[in-house]
Amino acid sequence: MSQHDTTDDDDTDLWIGRRDVMKAGAVGAVAAGLGSSLTSLTPLAQAEDGRTDLVEHTGDWRPSTCAGCTSWCAAQVLVDDETDRVLRTRGHEDSRIHGTNDCPRQDLGIQQLYDPDRITQPMRRTNPEKGRDVDPEFEPISWEEAIGEIADRIMELRENGEPETFMVTRGRYTYLRPILYSYLPQIIGSPNNISHSAICAEAEKFGPMYTEGEWSYRQYDVQQSRYVLAWGADPISANRQVSHYSNEFGDLLDRATVAVVEPRLSSTATKSDEWLPVEPGHDGALASAMAHVILRDGLWNREFVGEFEDGENRFVPGERVDPETFEESENSRGVIEWWNEELYDKEPEWAADEAGVPAEQIERVATGFAEAGPNAISWLGGGPCMQVRGSYTAMAIHALNGLVGSVGNRGGTLYAPSTGVEDLPAPDEYVDEVAEAGLDHEKIDQRGRLEFPALKDGESGGGVVTNNAADGILDEDPNEIEVLISYWNNFAFSNPESQRWEEALAEIPFHATIETHASETAWFADVVLPATHHQFERWGQLRSTGAGYRTINLHTPVMADDPDDPEDVLENGRLWDVKTDETEIPYLLAEALADRGFENLLAFFETEYPDPESGRSLREEIPGDDFESRELRAQAFSRNALKLRTRPIWDPDYRENEFDWPGGEEFDDWVEFRERGIWHTDEWEYRHRWPSEGGEFDTDTGVFEFDGETLRNALEGHAERHDTDVDTVLDVCNYQGRVDDPDAPDAFVPHYEEPYDMGDEDDYPFNFVDYKDRLNREGRSANTPWAQEFNDVNPGDEPGKDLAKINPRDADRLGIEDGDEISIRSPVGEIESTAKLWEGVRPGTVAKTWGQGHWAYGRVASDEFGDEARGGSNNVVIGAEYDRLSGSSVFYGDVRVDIETR
């Protein structure tokens, strides 16, 4: 019913009525306005039922953090003074990284908070059958009942002496994560805490790890750079300090050349000087050819790499170099080995044939990049390395930074300065014999087996193989999983070949999930626990990295006037009866387990998590055994955990006497820090890790390695563990590199390997190009109407549609027209989509934005909740393959599909 229909005008109408009241005032305002400030346009009188000033002037900007991607921007949230309603968000004004600038993803946050499809209270499955086509028939239950059910199941496992059948999966997190992700399973006795990291971008970390010893993402010094060479990275669109890079990009274009290697015209490519539309899977050929050009033409950085003893450049195409003629810099080693084993014959013409990029463009970009060095960035994204053989590509791309001396240098590729946060108190003393026996079991993702080296930090099985956990569950290998707690993830949607997770989840006898929405994963759950929204309703801590700094950013429950008061938070700080996954729920579980006779978890929390300001334990602060008191203690526990985590920052005594303080901003008390919500490190010091400056790289040799010495040690360690040799490891893991085989690339130096096609080229003639939606909040925004309405911010996409972009030449050949309904089929699955003919994709490829294809989650995300998907999910056609050296799932480069009209 319209209150405002002009055809049915009504004097009692709220707004029309108010306007009538204000007319007199309005006339006065215009008259008085002559010659005065714009402010004088302000009506002199306001109706009682309307606002008299902007919320920006009457409300509060309260600090929090956006976890809509791993930029993790420090944020401020505008809370309305009259209703405590969250009205808008922005970057934190005090951030030296991004200031008030935020990317559009953060702006979607309020549509998540106020989403009509949010879960408002715990639910229990009543239908014992599980499946995609099976309605779970959820019914509401109380928190006490829900927590009790989970506790019963955990007790049963421990009583049966099989705690290893318990499992926790994590997706996004805050740095309060150890409580639920690590300590809870540890005290129960399960090694099975499986993170999402290997479906994120672990292969990206492999490059810097096995060149300079950093298993880490980088920050890029764009403010000082003169050349940016981005490899499958789209810094103004997706992931890692998008707010900062977006703000800098216009100036960067004035100062620097920007080149983008990417099979489709990405957001960054649309604005760049050079687009190198590489054939999917061949990025490594370009990297090797560029390194070849840089050495051939004598453009390397002498200070970082070294020089021929007589100054004569012996890097001649097709010829190997006598290592004795070259004097290595004290900063690096192995450039001659790299040349002799890989680069000497990798001429641009060869790479042009492999990668489909003109030789002259390869020459031009390599030359420009090197001449701008050391103020030049080889920017490694996930695209070139989340491929079956991506680890070596990651090394080659990152090694270019070594060649031009931009490692840790001005205008180059930096890491994060150390932060003043403390580890959370750990539970070692609370692990009993039952738990210890359980912890001895192998992990469910099978990491460390011969076929899964997952060489995080140089250690065999050091990293996670997220997606393989589905197979571990299905095969009950190494053991059955009886009880699963999943939180802040949607593995049934976000893992490649996600249909396997649907099967795996259906197999697990008891599954509790903690989420804001009824996701595809929740569809299989036995108990659904509603989660707080991370930016508005909870405590937590993340960090941002950029502009030479790292910041520590707090999540605070912004709708509570006194967030330190648990009562205020529970009463006013949440929209619904929701709780925080990482803290409140483990606490309530600890109480329930203690009720059932297992007190270790509760003793751990009660003893180790007092309020560091008052010294009071949780029970001292809030006594009582009723459930309401427990809920208050759970909230106090959440607050205490954050205070303990950040204590060096706000407690001068602790900072000076108990902690190895790295420098940075200093606060005098908790409230001062909490009200600001952001802390800065000192600024990154250029070149401080260079041995020539008295520093050290974290490789086994202490210097930057072009020869993969640290990788050699890691691979040999893994081979030894399995009583075999490195060649067998590489063969089993689908790599082409070998040790001392003249017909194969060298196993240790950064090198090019041919793509590993997932599907026969005759049956699946197209390469599938997947990339993440610019408005995708890590898979959680598809139910926000703005993400759908404005998804044409992804070049080639159109509002509200899920499109498969095909080059018009291919479409013409196949008789496909713009708007045709098509199917996309791979060896593992098939999805439906709509064809978009677009010149921004390489012929022979189909490009599709990741993020659509939900069949649950909500009414906007799906066509029909629980029944019909909106568009197609890329993960249905992307097979479950791995870059096994890093453990990463494959999303790019190797995925082959066929398309046809429906």
Add this chain to the structure above:
Amino acid sequence: MSSESESLDAELETTTLDGEGVDLSMVIDLQRCTGCGACNIGCAQENNLQEGMAYSSRIIETNGEFPNVSYEYTPTLCNQCDDAPCAEGCPTSALHKGKGGITMHDHETCIGCKSCMINCPYDEIHLNEEDPHPTWESEEATIESGTASARAVKDRAGVDDDVDAPAYYNPNREVSETEHPTRYKGIVEKCNFCVHRLERDELPRCVEECPCEARIFGDRNDPDSTVNEVLAKYNPDVLKADEGTEPSVNYVRDYNGGSYERGTGEPGLGD
């Protein structure tokens, strides 16, 4: 707050509305724009816009053939034309030129005849064919007693049932006598440079929201304004100049700044 926004804010506070003396104008620096759409989302939230109705919008074009492809993202909004055909053709003068040169709309005198929509060469005027946000009337839950409903969220968020807005209803437009907070069926609506914000010395939301500082706003008649500085530095352009409407929204530089001859651009405004 960014340095650019701070300086534009400071300018706004000292801008005087002196009869015909103020000519509010926006410049969009396309080289700084990254086509992220934050302006559009911010605008929708500030103005409680019904989905599909974007005051702050965009024109997107891809040209050329692979691999020589160019892509242009042009942010658009009402041009607040000096010679506004929408106002000239409005039979009730609901659309009229207001202070600062803003093309204002009076919802009380609008009869929804749509002549402005026909006359606007930029397609920047929108008709409310129904009351906005009908989906927020729904009491239906996806999972009964387990998930919320639109009405329930509005209630929790403290938004009256009879306000045709989402649960994240922004009351800012209530402060202006010239705006209706949510609009209603049968009238048109358009961008007015967020006049409710200007009246309170705040920049239009799209200017404030832009993470790239691509939008510059101020008084064209103030020789010292940043707007004039930018217009003098570059060769400004307007959309559909041949229509002769004298837009107050100018564009400088090129979206695909990287493809331009290097070294011709000046350091950006953020410096």
